Amino acid sequence: MMEAQKYVWEGAIPLQIHLHESEITSLPPPSPALILAPRIGYLPLLLPLIKPYFSSTLPPGQDTLWFDYKGLPLKWYIPTGVLFDLLCAEPERPWNLTVHFRGYPSNLLIPCEGEESVKWSFINSLKEADYIINGNCKNVMNMSQSDQVELWRSVMDGNLDKYIRSSSKLKLGTVTTAEADMVGQVKAGKIPVRLYVWSVNEDFEDMEDAPEVDNWDQISYINRPLEIHKEGKYFTLHDALKNLLPEFFAGKPLINDKPCIEESEDFQKVSSEDVGSSTGAEEGKEIFSQPMESCCNDAEIKLIRIQGIEPKLEIPFSWVVNQLKES
Amino acid sequence: MCVLVPAEVCSALHLMFKPHKLLLIFFPQDSNEEEMCAVEEEAGFCEIEGAADNATLVQSKHHEAHFYDFHIVYSSSFRVPVLYFRAYCSDGRPLLLNDIEKDLPACSSKVLLETKWSFITLEEHPFLNRPWYKLHPCGTSEWMKLLCLGDEVAAKNGLAIELYLVSWFSVVGQVVGLKTPLEMVKSQRN
Numbered sequence: 001m002m003e004a005q006k007y008v009w010e011g012a013i014p015l016q017i018h019l020h021e022s023e024i025t026s027l028p029p030p031s032p033a034l035i036l037a038p039r040i041g042y043l044p045l046l047l048p049l050i051k052p053y054f055s056s057t058l059p060p061g062q063d064t065l066w067f068d069y070k071g072l073p074l075k076w077y078i079p080t081g082v083l084f085d086l087l088c089a090e091p092e093r094p095w096n097l098t099v100h101f102r103g104y105p106s107n108l109l110i111p112c113e114g115e116e117s118v119k120w121s122f123i124n125s126l127k128e129a130d131y132i133i134n135g136n137c138k139n140v141m142n143m144s145q146s147d148q149v150e151l152w153r154s155v156m157d158g159n160l161d162k163y164i165r166s167s168s169k170l171k172l173g174t175v176t177t178a179e180a181d182m183v184g185q186v187k188a189g190k191i192p193v194r195l196y197v198w199s200v201n202e203d204f205e206d207m208e209d210a211p212e213v214d215n216w217d218q219i220s221y222i223n224r225p226l227e228i229h230k231e232g233k234y235f236t237l238h239d240a241l242k243n244l245l246p247e248f249f250a251g252k253p254l255i256n257d258k259p260c261i262e263e264s265e266d267f268q269k270v271s272s273e274d275v276g277s278s279t280g281a282e283e284g285k286e287i288f289s290q291p292m293e294s295c296c297n298d299a300e301i302k303l304i305r306i307q308g309i310e311p312k313l314e315i316p317f318s319w320v321v322n323q324l325k326e327s
Numbered sequence: 328m329c330v331l332v333p334a335e336v337c338s339a340l341h342l343m344f345k346p347h348k349l350l351l352i353f354f355p356q357d358s359n360e361e362e363m364c365a366v367e368e369e370a371g372f373c374e375i376e377g378a379a380d381n382a383t384l385v386q387s388k389h390h391e392a393h394f395y396d397f398h399i400v401y402s403s404s405f406r407v408p409v410l411y412f413r414a415y416c417s418d419g420r421p422l423l424l425n426d427i428e429k430d431l432p433a434c435s436s437k438v439l440l441e442t443k444w445s446f447i448t449l450e451e452h453p454f455l456n457r458p459w460y461k462l463h464p465c466g467t468s469e470w471m472k473l474l475c476l477g478d479e480v481a482a483k484n485g486l487a488i489e490l491y492l493v494s495w496f497s498v499v500g501q502v503v504g505l506k507t508p509l510e511m512v513k514s515q516r517n
Contacts, residue, residue, distance in 0.1 A: 075451070107421070110449050110458040128404045192404065216456045223453070224403040 009160040011039040014094040039081025064104035077121040089210035129192040195222040407467040
């Protein structure tokens with residue numbers, strides 16, 4: 001049961017990071033930094049790993065770290081794995097990014113003051129998830145300072161076991177019931193979901209032919225809780241998508257001839273009981289999935305990825321939730 | 328003022344705001360100067376495509392005018408409206424929080440100082456992909472309940488959207504120095 005969670009937490013994206021040419025003041029230019037970035041992680045946290053490669057060649061001034069991919073400034077509060085899945089239709093390995101230490105584009109990106117900013121963004125997301133699940137932020141707000149620190153450290157270190165221990169105090173899980181539900185069922189309630197949808201106007205056959213993302217206006221961000229009602233039949237991933245993106249499903253049967261669907265979901269979720277799960281405490285967690293590409297004309301969903309996994313639409317949504325809730 | 332809300336609230340807003348333009352110009356406070364605000368009101372927009380604020384410079388002299396755009400966006404997570412705003416000078420240069428703080432009422436600046444990360448934060452506008460200031464919605468539903476506690480009708484039948492928004496705004500607006508005219512509240516109650 002924990003397999004998928006472990007899989008995602010241990011997942012990493014190999015990055016090849018180039019310093020922007022305007023910031024190279026020495027010859028020969030520095031070689032790119034090769035970094036393995038955890039999927040569950042944030043780019044600004046990589047500063048200590050990246051800086052040594054370039055510190056000797058940077059122009060004088062204060063560091064204001066930011067990244068771009070083919071000219072697109074990267075939103076630092078989106079986990080690395082989600083960014084990769086969203087922006088690289090055809091996975092690029094290593095993923096070539098450009099790093100900047102000067103000239104922060106504050107008209108486009110919200111400021112990032114290092115680890116503190118990333119931590120607060122994470123905590124605020126957790127509060128939001130708490131609110132969605134429990135109707136208030138008390139669990140997160142009442143966390144002691146040391147618990148918060150420990151929780152954040154476990155994210156930074158990519159330590160799943162530690163994270164599970166720390167977040168169990170959060171009690172973000174919905175109450176487990178005595179009934180042993182089928183593996184597909186999840187208790188009625190609200191599941192926090194974040195979905196990134198990349199819409200393209202032209203059709204294309206292979207992912208390699210997909211156009212590039214020029215700017216963030218091409219990507220819609222859907223941050224909306226999914227309401228699950230206890231019903232007789234399984235609530236599948238397909239149903240979940242239908243709920244979040246009704247315009248893509250009008251009158252269409254389940255797409256079964258497409259190999260996969262690309263969709264980026266950043267789930268914060270808490271799943272209740274799980275047949276195989278022995279621990280009663282489920283924690284709310286951010287799950288990041290992949291960007292969704294779709295053709296606007298046909299409203300065809302081409303690909304869904306959840307942290308690198310391309311799930312079939314027919315699988316029970318709750319299974320997705322359960323399997324990936326720690327990611 | 329731009330209001331971005333789900334469709335069902337749209338019609339409520341058209342009733343609420345008469346078709347004028349709502350513009351707020353804050354002049355930095357001085358010993359002799361008073362804060363000016365509100366020129367006209369504008370109809371609420373429901374679609375982002377229609378949202379266009381035209382700023383007009385009223386007066387400048389030797390004081391620099393600060394312009395504020397306000398957006399009200401519905402949060403599905405917190406299920407309340409959330410106030411977003413941005414501030415800039417007449418040349419379009421964005422204002423920093425330090426400058427904005429001086430324009431805010433005294434009690435707001437104090438809270439801002441105490442709760443750096445959770446009161447007013449710079450976040451991405453949900454639709455515009457740009458940094459905007461946001462007033463955190465965490466406590467909204469609590470104090471809205473308190474606000475309506477004294478109202479028996481509301482307690483029994485729930486609050487009409489128009490009245491909810493006006494009430495909400497009468498509180499939230501004060502944080503940023505916006506006063507809600509009494510007439511607006513009265514007209515909603517009828």
